[in-house]
Amino acid sequence: MYALVDCNSFFASCEQVFRPDLRGKPVIVLSNNDGCIVARSKEAKQLGIPDLQPYFKIADQLQKAKVHVFSSNYELYGDLSSRVMETLKTFSPNIEIYSIDESFLDLSGHPISTLPGIGHNIRLTVHQHVGLPVGVGMGATKTLAKLASHIAKKSRKCNYVCVLDKPDQWHNVFAKIPVHKIWGIGSRLSRRLSDQKVYSVLDLIQQDPERMRRRYSVNVSRTITELRGTPCYGLDETPETKKQIYSTRSFGVKVSDCLALEQSVSQYAHRACEKLRKEKQLVKTMQVFASSSRFHSHYYSRSVVIPLETPTNDSRVISALARKAIRETVFKPEVPFARAGVGLIEILAESPEQIDAFTARQGEQSKTLMKLLDHINKTKGHVFLANQGIDPFWKMQRNLKSPAYTTKWKELPRVKC
Structure with missing residues (x-):
């Protein structure tokens, strides 16, 4: 016999774990940039609140019904x-x-x-x-x-x-x-x-x-x-490795500055490489792209595919190539960019690896540095590339985000006796 265990209204239920005052009350969670409703508690569903509805259209209705609204808190x-x-x-x-x-x-x-x-x-x-x-x-x-x-x-x-x-x-x-x-x-x-x-x-x-x-x-x-009760599928206990990895986001505000666009793809390249290293893989070909809003009167979209001389999972290398592609090919002055991203589209296993005799030592140093970077980010803090920007103005809007109760020391819940 198999069991399927499914969390009820998962995102909404997560918001109630550290807020017992919200249990039994209507709760909804919004998508990126507080766009649409993507999760509803049982009580919110009973009020007839539709799924995937743009938040701005029914914000007043939700306020009158005393619905508790949260931005997506993916870390939690x-x-x-x-x-x-x-x-x-x-x-x-x-x-x-x-x-x-x-x-x-x-x-x-x-x-x-x-x-x-x-x-x-x-x-x-x-x-x-x-x-x-x-x-x-x-x-x-x-x-x-x-x-x-x-x-x-x-x-x-x-x-x-x-x-x-x-x-x-x-x-x-x-x-x-x-x-x-x-x-x-x-x-x-x-x-x-x-x-x-x-x-x-x-x-x-x-x-x-x-x-x-x-x-x-x-x-x-x-x-x-x-x-009819006859099994055709068994448990897949070893997840299949990814064939492609994409990291992309919509901006909180429109971006018309080349440096800001470079910072965004540097951040997305770093995230994609973290996933790549977790899968123990290397990338051989990547893609960089950016576009304005589809609702803009002069819609603009551009992408570029970049073959790498040597397969790698070094965030620095992928970030540098992504920024260069933005600067030399993708960016267009006066275009209000609404979205950008990086795709790792041709992925290889980390082992066996074809080593370049001229860069072998550099490759070993890269592996050591990336391993240390991932260890620090997993256990002690947050280290990132300086070219990602310190506090980017374009970052995704999450104005209604709950605290990171379980992943940040400063935001641990406090119990008063």
């Missing part, structure tokens, strides 16, 4: 996600981290009768250790576990824990669940399936897998097989 969300995953590993060493707020667990060896108790114990333990509410769905396949997680959230009888140990006994429930709620189906494919009068989970289960494979794809055939 990432840290709490790590704590949740570490807690889940105490229930099973075999775990697949599916997303920032979801994980599959392998519960093989546990009697079926004990699974509901295990599910409720997972919920209790995660709440005690991290303070976040989770739902738990269990099934003989990953697709059934995903479906059980959906039922666990929607059904009051389940109390956030659902075990689909005998799928053929759940047909009455499956008939009420739209087919697009199935993991891997989605809205676009569900519209195509409607041509075959497949509207619900039950409708899909009753289809012939081989005929659906010929008409649609092998993935649809496997989904039907999994919904």
Whole structure:
């Protein structure tokens, strides 16, 4: 049996962990530059607040309804996600981290009768250790576990824990669940399936897998097989290495200065290289790009692809090349740039490495320096390239951001006795 553990309204719930006064109250979280609503607490959803709605359009409405609004606090969300995953590993060493707020667990060896108790114990333990509410769905396949997680959230009888140990006994429930709620189906494919009068989970289960494979794809055939209780997918305990890495942001204010644009791509290059080193990879070809807003009367966008003489993951090298590309190719005077970014588009494994005889010593020094840089940033503080700018005016707006409760000493929550 597999379990799918899913944090409820993850971003909004993270904001409530260190603010007990907000529990049970409507909370929403905004996207980059406080643009759109990307997360809503259960209470906010009950008020009918739509998802992905531009914040400025309903700001007055939210204020009247006394909705608590926060900018995205990615540092907090990432840290709490790590704590949740570490807690889940105490229930099973075999775990697949599916997303920032979801994980599959392998519960093989546990009697079926004990699974509901295990599910409720997972919920209790995660709440005690991290303070976040989770739902738990269990099934003989990953697709059934995903479906059980959906039922666990929607059904009051389940109390956030659902075990689909005998799928053929759940047909009455499956008939009420739209087919697009199935993991891997989605809205676009569900519209195509409607041509075959497949509207619900039950409708899909009753289809012939081989005929659906010929008409649609092998993935649809496997989904039907999994919904019937036969596994087609195992746990992916080793995440696949990234084939490309992009670091890009919209600016808090428009940028028309070349130096400021250079600072932005230097910062994005540094972030991309941190991810690259974490993956133990090198980049051979990179891309630098910048554009104005699409709503600007004279829309401008430019990008340049840069092949590297020697594959590297040195932030200094990538930053220098990115700044040069901005200065010599991308920048255009009087254009109000709204966005910029750096992409590492041809990535190689760090080992084995083709060494340049003329720069071998320099390469070893680079590795040592980058390793030290990452160690400092992970354990002691924040070191960055000076050409990123000390306090850039163009940085992303997060005017409603909560404190970094778990990642900055100065912002630790204070308890008054």
